[in-house]
Amino acid sequence: MAASSAVATEQPVEKFRKDYKEPDYWVRNVDLLIQIHDGQTTVRGKLSAERRKGAQESATLRLDAEDVEVVSVLLNGKELSSSDYHFPEKDVLEIKCGLPDKFELETVVKIKPEDNTQLSGLYKSSSMYCTQCEAEGFRRITPMLDRPDVMAKYKVRIEADQKSCPVLLSNGNLVSKGEMGEGRHFAEWEDPFPKPSYLFAVVAGDLGSIKDTFTTRSGRKVALEIFSEHANVDQLDWAMQSLKDSMKWDEERFGLEYDLDIYNIVAVNDFNMGAMENKGLNVFNTACVLAKPSTATDSDYERVQGVIAHEYFHNWTGNRVTCRDWFQLTLKEGLTVFRDQQFSADMTSEAVKRIEDVRILRAAQFPQDDSPMAHPIRPESYIAMDNFYTATVYNKGAEVIGMYQTLLGKEGFRKGMDLYFKRHDGTAVTCDDFRAAMADANGVDLEQFERWYTQAGTPTVEAKASYSADKQRFELVLSQSCGPSPGQPTKQPYHIPVRVGLIGKDGKDLVPERVLELKEASQTFVFEGVKEEPVVSLLRGFSAPVNVKLPRSDEELAFLMANDQDSFNRWEAGQELFTRSILANVKAFQDGKDMELPQVIVDAAKRTLLLEDIDKSLQAYALTLPSLLTLGAKMDVIDPDALVAACKFVKESMAKKLRAEFETAYKSNQLPSEPFRNDADAVGRRRIKNVCLDYLMALKEDKYTKLCLDQALQSTAMTDLVAATSLLAGSSDEAARKQALENFYEKHAKGNDLILCKWFTMQAMADVTTSLSDVGALLQHPDFSLKNPNKCRSVIGAFAGNMKHFHAADGSGYRWLTDRILDIDKMNPQMSARLVSSFSTFRRYDQKRQALIKAELERLIATSGLSRDAYEIASKSLK
Numbered sequence: 001m002a003a004s005s006a007v008a009t010e011q012p013v014e015k016f017r018k019d020y021k022e023p024d025y026w027v028r029n030v031d032l033l034i035q036i037h038d039g040q041t042t043v044r045g046k047l048s049a050e051r052r053k054g055a056q057e058s059a060t061l062r063l064d065a066e067d068v069e070v071v072s073v074l075l076n077g078k079e080l081s082s083s084d085y086h087f088p089e090k091d092v093l094e095i096k097c098g099l100p101d102k103f104e105l106e107t108v109v110k111i112k113p114e115d116n117t118q119l120s121g122l123y124k125s126s127s128m129y130c131t132q133c134e135a136e137g138f139r140r141i142t143p144m145l146d147r148p149d150v151m152a153k154y155k156v157r158i159e160a161d162q163k164s165c166p167v168l169l170s171n172g173n174l175v176s177k178g179e180m181g182e183g184r185h186f187a188e189w190e191d192p193f194p195k196p197s198y199l200f201a202v203v204a205g206d207l208g209s210i211k212d213t214f215t216t217r218s219g220r221k222v223a224l225e226i227f228s229e230h231a232n233v234d235q236l237d238w239a240m241q242s243l244k245d246s247m248k249w250d251e252e253r254f255g256l257e258y259d260l261d262i263y264n265i266v267a268v269n270d271f272n273m274g275a276m277e278n279k280g281l282n283v284f285n286t287a288c289v290l291a292k293p294s295t296a297t298d299s300d301y302e303r304v305q306g307v308i309a310h311e312y313f314h315n316w317t318g319n320r321v322t323c324r325d326w327f328q329l330t331l332k333e334g335l336t337v338f339r340d341q342q343f344s345a346d347m348t349s350e351a352v353k354r355i356e357d358v359r360i361l362r363a364a365q366f367p368q369d370d371s372p373m374a375h376p377i378r379p380e381s382y383i384a385m386d387n388f389y390t391a392t393v394y395n396k397g398a399e400v401i402g403m404y405q406t407l408l409g410k411e412g413f414r415k416g417m418d419l420y421f422k423r424h425d426g427t428a429v430t431c432d433d434f435r436a437a438m439a440d441a442n443g444v445d446l447e448q449f450e451r452w453y454t455q456a457g458t459p460t461v462e463a464k465a466s467y468s469a470d471k472q473r474f475e476l477v478l479s480q481s482c483g484p485s486p487g488q489p490t491k492q493p494y495h496i497p498v499r500v501g502l503i504g505k506d507g508k509d510l511v512p513e514r515v516l517e518l519k520e521a522s523q524t525f526v527f528e529g530v531k532e533e534p535v536v537s538l539l540r541g542f543s544a545p546v547n548v549k550l551p552r553s554d555e556e557l558a559f560l561m562a563n564d565q566d567s568f569n570r571w572e573a574g575q576e577l578f579t580r581s582i583l584a585n586v587k588a589f590q591d592g593k594d595m596e597l598p599q600v601i602v603d604a605a606k607r608t609l610l611l612e613d614i615d616k617s618l619q620a621y622a623l624t625l626p627s628l629l630t631l632g633a634k635m636d637v638i639d640p641d642a643l644v645a646a647c648k649f650v651k652e653s654m655a656k657k658l659r660a661e662f663e664t665a666y667k668s669n670q671l672p673s674e675p676f677r678n679d680a681d682a683v684g685r686r687r688i689k690n691v692c693l694d695y696l697m698a699l700k701e702d703k704y705t706k707l708c709l710d711q712a713l714q715s716t717a718m719t720d721l722v723a724a725t726s727l728l729a730g731s732s733d734e735a736a737r738k739q740a741l742e743n744f745y746e747k748h749a750k751g752n753d754l755i756l757c758k759w760f761t762m763q764a765m766a767d768v769t770t771s772l773s774d775v776g777a778l779l780q781h782p783d784f785s786l787k788n789p790n791k792c793r794s795v796i797g798a799f800a801g802n803m804k805h806f807h808a809a810d811g812s813g814y815r816w817l818t819d820r821i822l823d824i825d826k827m828n829p830q831m832s833a834r835l836v837s838s839f840s841t842f843r844r845y846d847q848k849r850q851a852l853i854k855a856e857l858e859r860l861i862a863t864s865g866l867s868r869d870a871y872e873i874a875s876k877s878l879k
């Protein structure tokens with residue numbers, strides 16, 4: 001008997017993409033017996049394996065095994081003596097004796113799901129048992145070649161207590177179930193599709209569910225079932241609808257059908273990420289699946305729809321065709337995010353969805369790309385793979401996929417997808433294989449496009465325009481550059497699709513829109529037959545994840561904001577106007593000068609407010625200031641106090657000038673409380689209404705505090721409640737603040753974990769003098785738990801996003817975060833490492849703050865027993 005990870009912490013090892021080798025052995029079948037007992041679980045794992053052709057006969061079998069207590073090892077049914085296997089290093093079980101070409105290796109191990117606070121492997125969440133195997137959690141259940149290129153067929157028998165675990169689930173089809181006496185029962189599941197171990201899943205617990213069916217276009221009837229704790233069964237209908245919509249959409253758009261007779265989804269309370277695409281058995285964070293009108297906001301509804309779609313789409317992009325190694329993660333994630341974005345766009349509004357996606361990219365990914373943690377969408381190395389589930393791999397990865405579609409057109413993209421599946425179905429492949437399928441299916445050269453996979457950093461595209469009236473010719477000189485990133489001092493030019501429109505004085509396009517392919521460092525593009533000097537609309541639809549530089553006047557921006565036929569660029573022009581003014585006011589604030597709001601901006605905002613036949617969501621986003629993180633990314637040195645002050649000033653000045661218009665729009669977009677609607681119009685109305693309320697609250701007048709309080713106390717729609725209560729959480733009117741927060745807690749949050757998280761977040765994000773002591777107090781709140789990732793994110797993660805108070809000049813916010821990271825790291829390294837990344841952009845701040853954060857990062861690294869996850873982010877951030 002030996003524990004596999006008794007070895008003390010070792011120096012973390014870095015793995016490199018260039019070192020990829022096929023394994024010496026393939027595992028073809030995995031046969032598992034999981035015996036769940038309260039306090040201890042036994043796992044018997046039988047691997048049918050064979051030596052890879054070409055591998056050395058003497059090659060030993062090295063199985064991944066982490067935090068499992070090995071009881072026995074059997075080779076072809078015969079128990080091995082303990083001298084035939086050993087643990088040469090942490091988390092490796094090596095079989096030393098000779099192995100035939102083909103054999104069965106069986107291990108019996110003990111694990112303790114009840115003590116598993118990392119939430120990787122088999123763990124207990126509330127009263128249910130569940131698993132999380134991506135990226136490297138399967139090895140925490142049973143010894144295995146735990147890597148995505150090893151694809152096997154799985155059979156599982158689960159045994160558990162009948163009363164506490166009446167529901168027993170795994171991947172694939174249920175083949176038998178029954179009672180075993182003594183209050184125990186079993187279920188056997190078999191998945192006919194070979195899969196990598198990271199897609200394995202098991203769930204056991206006392207669950208309620210809703211059921212439905214979906215008939216695929218070739219006539220296969222699929223049983224759909226969504227499980228949750230009994231108390232939450234009334235919040236599953238929206239997820240079910242979203243699932244059916246996703247299944248239909250993937251058939252229509254990509255010709256992809258579901259391939260099993262069962263599709264199960266389980267909602268769990270404790271989950272490190274959003275959700276997981278295990279074959280036929282998705283596991284979801286409750287935050288991404290539960291929704292009903294009285295508890296979910298409009299964005300919650302959108303998130304549930306998007307994540308349900310995302311995990312469903314993985315069945316083809318991820319499961320049927322999977323990743324050869326973890327460096328290829330964006331192969332499945334970038335592609336699947338792109339697919340869920342396209343789906344959501346089709347279900348709601350293309351323009352609104354595009355704006356939302358770009359807002360996320362700019363707030364979360366651009367800063368990462370400009371930090372020491374910058375990495376290409378296909379990273380070259382990692383210490384802990386879990387650290388690379390990043391906005392770069394996911395969101396920038398999705399932008400890269402979107403560029404194929406922009407370059408090839410929707411039809412060309414579809415051809416590429418078809419070829420990709422034709423070539424690679426049932427196998428584990430690389431990003432290069434995907435790119436080759438796109439190129440070959442369309443007969444185009446996508447060699448240079450590889451640089452999007454190899455180079456980190458956000459490129460800048462600079463444009464210079466000139467017009468000759470004589471020749472009716474317009475010329476656009478586009479040049480590109482990209483600053484250095486870790487290990488990449490210089491960059492090669494990218495292949496960038498730039499969608500361009502030329503707009504005339506009447507607001508109409510003068511010539512058909514074009515997609516320019518910028519491939520050189522600098523290139524000239526000529527437009528003939530341009531009858532008058534145009535206003536250029538550059539990078540329509542945000543056709544590439546780049547920054548653009550193009551000199552233009554405020555008036556030109558206001559013109560674009562009013563006239564561009566591309567709704568994305570109408571929004572973009574407004575954002576540019578806001579950004580300019582805020583950054584100018586940052587400067588004024590720093591220089592002790594008066595801040596000012598240019599009249600063009602007020603006029604443009606007024607025009608937007610008065611538009612009648614506009615999509616209300618577009619109207620709302622047009623009036624929403626860029627996020628602090630997005631603005632910070634545009635500053636040479638981020639000055640949190642000046643930035644927050646400038647934004648407040650712009651909001652308040654705008655509200656002073658347009659008070660009547662904001663009030664009118666607020667009132668005219670009220671909806672009757674019954675019946676609750678969440679169609680695009682209703683969502684848009686709530687959105688614009690709450691933007692107006694935000695502006696009015698900037699005036700700090702009793703009248704508007706009262707209006708806001710009324711909304712906070714009386715609304716029935718969660719979106720309106722959260723919007724008003726959040727505004728009051730940041731109000732200096734102590735009485736109103738207290739009343740709103742208490743009301744929200746007593747009437748809505750108490751007893752509902754997801755709403756509690758909203759209540760935590762609004763306080764952690766608030767800009768009030770007591771912010772830091774408030775979050776300190778929240779940690780002591782009886783409803784808080786450091787073990788629950790959603791709650792950690794809602795208090796600690798949210799505070800790390802509080803621009804003013806997290807970045808308090810005395811370093812108190814930084815010290816506080818470090819202390820929390822150290823508490824969490826002992827339980828859940830994935831979670832603590834995420835929090836460390838809040839420090840990664842520290843070089844973007846002033847010298848004093850840099851020094852304070854640096855000291856905290858050094859304190860982390862000096863802590864003995866720090867997890868490799870946290871170590872990786874802290875040490876790389878310091879480089």
Ligand code: PHE
Pocket residue numbers: 132134135272273274275276277310311333389
């Ligand atoms: N693969 C999951 C998704 O993108 C995310 C995930 C990663 C979940 C790692 C858990 C652990 O949908």
Ligand code: ZN
Pocket residue numbers: 310314332333336
């Ligand atoms: Zn995914």
